[in-house]
Amino acid sequence: MNxxxxxxxxxxxxxxxxxxxNALTGARQKVGNYPGVTVExxxxxxxxxxxxxxxxxxxxxxxxxxxxxPDERVTRDVVTGTQAGERLPDAIVVVVDASNLDNHLRFTxxxxxxxxxxxxxxxxxxxxxxxxxxxxxxxxxxxxxxPVIPTVAVRKRGIDDLKExxxxxxxxxxxxxxxxxxxxxxxxxxxxxxxxxxxxxATISETPVRRWTHALDSIALHPVFGVLLLFVVLFVMxxxxxxxxxxxxxxxxxxxxxxxxxxxxxxxxxxxxxxITDGAIAGVGAVIKFLxxxxxxxxxxxxxxxxxxxxxxxxLMDRIMASVGLSGRAFIPLLSSFACAVPGIMSxxxxxxxxxxxxxxxxxxxxxxxxxxxxxxxxxxxMIPNVRxxxxxxxxxxxxxxxxIMGVAGAFVVAxxxxxxxxxxxxxxxxxxxxxxxxxxxxDLAIGLWSRAEIFLKRAGTTIAxxxxxxxxxxxxxxVPKDSAVSQVNYSVAGRIANAIEPAFRPxxxxxxxxxxxxPAMAAREVSVAALGTVYAIxxxxxxxxxxxxxxxxxxxxxxxxxxxxxxVFAPQCISTIAVTRRETNGWKWPAFMVSxxxxxxxxxxxxxxxxxxLAGL
Amino acid sequence: xxxxxxxxEQLPQRQRATVAGIAWDRLTAPEGRRLRELGFDEGVGIEVxxxxxxxxxxxxxxIGRMTVALRRRVAxxxxxxxxxxx
Numbered sequence: 028m029n030x031x032x033x034x035x036x037x038x039x040x041x042x043x044x045x046x047x048x049n050a051l052t053g054a055r056q057k058v059g060n061y062p063g064v065t066v067e068x069x070x071x072x073x074x075x076x077x078x079x080x081x082x083x084x085x086x087x088x089x090x091x092x093x094x095x096x097p098d099e100r101v102t103r104d105v106v107t108g109t110q111a112g113e114r115l116p117d118a119i120v121v122v123v124d125a126s127n128l129d130n131h132l133r134f135t136x137x138x139x140x141x142x143x144x145x146x147x148x149x150x151x152x153x154x155x156x157x158x159x160x161x162x163x164x165x166x167x168x169x170x171x172x173x174p175v176i177p178t179v180a181v182r183k184r185g186i187d188d189l190k191e192x193x194x195x196x197x198x199x200x201x202x203x204x205x206x207x208x209x210x211x212x213x214x215x216x217x218x219x220x221x222x223x224x225x226x227x228x229a230t231i232s233e234t235p236v237r238r239w240t241h242a243l244d245s246i247a248l249h250p251v252f253g254v255l256l257l258f259v260v261l262f263v264m265x266x267x268x269x270x271x272x273x274x275x276x277x278x279x280x281x282x283x284x285x286x287x288x289x290x291x292x293x294x295x296x297x298x299x300x301x302x303i304t305d306g307a308i309a310g311v312g313a314v315i316k317f318l319x320x321x322x323x324x325x326x327x328x329x330x331x332x333x334x335x336x337x338x339x340x341x342x343l344m345d346r347i348m349a350s351v352g353l354s355g356r357a358f359i360p361l362l363s364s365f366a367c368a369v370p371g372i373m374s375x376x377x378x379x380x381x382x383x384x385x386x387x388x389x390x391x392x393x394x395x396x397x398x399x400x401x402x403x404x405x406x407x408x409x410m411i412p413n414v415r416x417x418x419x420x421x422x423x424x425x426x427x428x429x430x431x432i433m434g435v436a437g438a439f440v441v442a443x444x445x446x447x448x449x450x451x452x453x454x455x456x457x458x459x460x461x462x463x464x465x466x467x468x469x470x471d472l473a474i475g476l477w478s479r480a481e482i483f484l485k486r487a488g489t490t491i492a493x494x495x496x497x498x499x500x501x502x503x504x505x506x507v508p509k510d511s512a513v514s515q516v517n518y519s520v521a522g523r524i525a526n527a528i529e530p531a532f533r534p535x536x537x538x539x540x541x542x543x544x545x546x547p548a549m550a551a552r553e554v555s556v557a558a559l560g561t562v563y564a565i566x567x568x569x570x571x572x573x574x575x576x577x578x579x580x581x582x583x584x585x586x587x588x589x590x591x592x593x594x595x596v597f598a599p600q601c602i603s604t605i606a607v608t609r610r611e612t613n614g615w616k617w618p619a620f621m622v623s624x625x626x627x628x629x630x631x632x633x634x635x636x637x638x639x640x641x642l643a644g645l
Numbered sequence: 646x647x648x649x650x651x652x653x654e655q656l657p658q659r660q661r662a663t664v665a666g667i668a669w670d671r672l673t674a675p676e677g678r679r680l681r682e683l684g685f686d687e688g689v690g691i692e693v694x695x696x697x698x699x700x701x702x703x704x705x706x707x708i709g710r711m712t713v714a715l716r717r718r719v720a721x722x723x724x725x726x727x728x729x730x731x
Binding site: 456 | 673675676678679680681682683684686694695696697701702703705709710711712713714715716718719
């Protein structure tokens with residue numbers, strides 16, 4: 028049997044390709060990776076009106092067939108049939124922004140010249156009309172010699188017509204490339220002029236109207252109000268993460284407590300029951316609790332991106348970023364890193380300059396990710412007095428804010444140093460298209476959030492569950508003899524390891540329990556809370572959080588607690604971050620460098636904090 | 646149509662102009678290519694929409710029907726002719 032025809036979605040950045048992909052495939056999508064490169068492969072399935080299945084491919088947006096980043100190279104290689112692990116598409120849907128034909132048609136001309144069957148989706152036709160632009164799709168189809176379908180992907184308009192047009196084209200194996208077509212060898216300026224002629228022929232009328240985007244930009248890009256607006260947006264975002272996320276997080280936590288209680292009721296006391304309740308349920312629950320906060324963070328980031336505001340934020344931040352040798356583009360990955368460094372590092376792919384990108388990857392872990400939040404919350408809640416220093420300003424909140432600021436300040440200093448040493452090079456540029464403002468569609472947001480939730484839950488179910496179980500085993504074995512005076516923790520494998528390396532951490536005020544919690548924190552930072560929980564649960568059989576806070580108060584000095592917090596500001600990052608860094612930099616050199624410099628930084632910062640706090644008599 | 650030789654960097658905000666020429670030799674190869682890809686070409690209508698801070702931040706300009714942000718150094722390499730004296 029023939030495989031389903033393969034159809035590739037291609038187009039300029041900001042043409043609304045992903046929205047069209049979502050509208051065509053719905054939730055039937057698969058995100059993978061191309062072999063050997065770090066470019067995500069977005070594939071999905073859809074059915075043609077006659078019932079035939081089609082495999083749909085969403086290729087990275089690019090301006091031409093001359094690639095300037097790994098993403099753009101994949102697009103070129105797929106449409107020319109030279110990408111490893113991908114067959115030549117049977118048809119191409121070229122997605123163009125209806126209000127930006129001059130520019131998008133140039134790439135369309137190149138794609139048509141390849142020789143594959145082409146349908147043009149004249150997308151965002153509603154925004155073009157809003158801007159006073161009236162187009163004639165038939166005239167455009169005549170000029171280009173291929174079918175043209177007007178669409179509004181975010182509102183799901185024109186989707187059925189597009190499927191009809193594809194049904195006429197997509198026949199597997201019926202295509203051949205025309206590598207000698209003169210258009211493929213024409214220079215950009217010639218193609219651009221031809222594109223402008225065609226755009227003119229397809230334009231019925233153009234009435235200048237007050238453009239929404241310009242009106243909004245005069246506020247969003249304003250030197251004073253724009254910056255204020257950006258801070259308000261960021262403030263609202265962090266407030267939402269911390270406060271709106273708290274209630275569902277508590278609900279999830281009590282759900283897991285209930286589950287553990289249930290297991291304790293139905294199972295007799297045994298080593299297996301301890302494995303299930305103290306190991307698996309307590310460990311995984313401690314992590315899944317953060318799903319609401321992570322999703323709220325991602326919700327904001329997705330909205331900012333889809334609405335077009337993110338590029339404005341990059342514009343405003345470019346000056347500051349330039350002062351440490353980065354570009355405004357680095358702002359987007361760094362902001363995402365507050366949710367999690369893994370997607371943050373992955374989104375550095377849009378940074379063209381290699382040195383610039385590398386620097387951004389290396390400092391991304393310094394942005395306080397949501398996984399560190401539970402650690403901060405627990406330690407601050409237990410050790411910092413809940414007093415108000417000013418009306419509406421609590422000391423606990425102030426310490427929390429201070430930790431975030433420490434991370435950002437550290438990142439800026441590190442970037443400055445790196446750009447003068449290991450990632451030395453000419454200052455990179457900042458050149459970016461600023462898309463029109465747009466109301467994001469609920470469906471696109473839902474699909475985006477769902478795929479993040481899926482990744483997070485998979486991680487919680489695999490890496491995190493595995494490490495907490497291993498840690499539980501290391502803490503539970505060998506079992507202490509009944510009449511021994513030694514505690515279970517000290518007697519266990521983990522306790523012995525921690526006791527052995529503890530002297531190295533004693534100068535910076537860390538006790539054995541902390542060292543013990545740092546080991547699994549390498550797998551995922553949030554596990555250190557679970558780990559402290561496991562350590563104290565096994566030692567004193569108290570497992571709820573307020574009891575844990577009391578335990579901390581008894582065993583830690585304030586100086587130790589502050590040092591521990593500082594450690595986590597700079598702490599060597601989790602295994603997922605190291606793995607994604609290795610993948611994105613193609614080797615072990617940079618992840619090794621990253622771990623080493625962060626380790627040194629964390630040790631020094633924690634040490635300084637401890638000594639200063641001790642001197643101050645805390 | 647009166648013309649005054651200006652670079653995009655000096656062009657007053659909201660003053661309509663056309664691209665008169667681009668000093669490609671003052672740009673790196675990737676910068677030049679990206680400029681071309683974004684539609685910067687002789688004879689295309691251009692206008693400065695916004696300038697970020699006085700401290701030398703990037704500028705946002707309309708080129709054709711697109712809005713593009715670029716740094717001042719690159720803007721300095723783009724020569725423009727104003728459509729009318731104003």
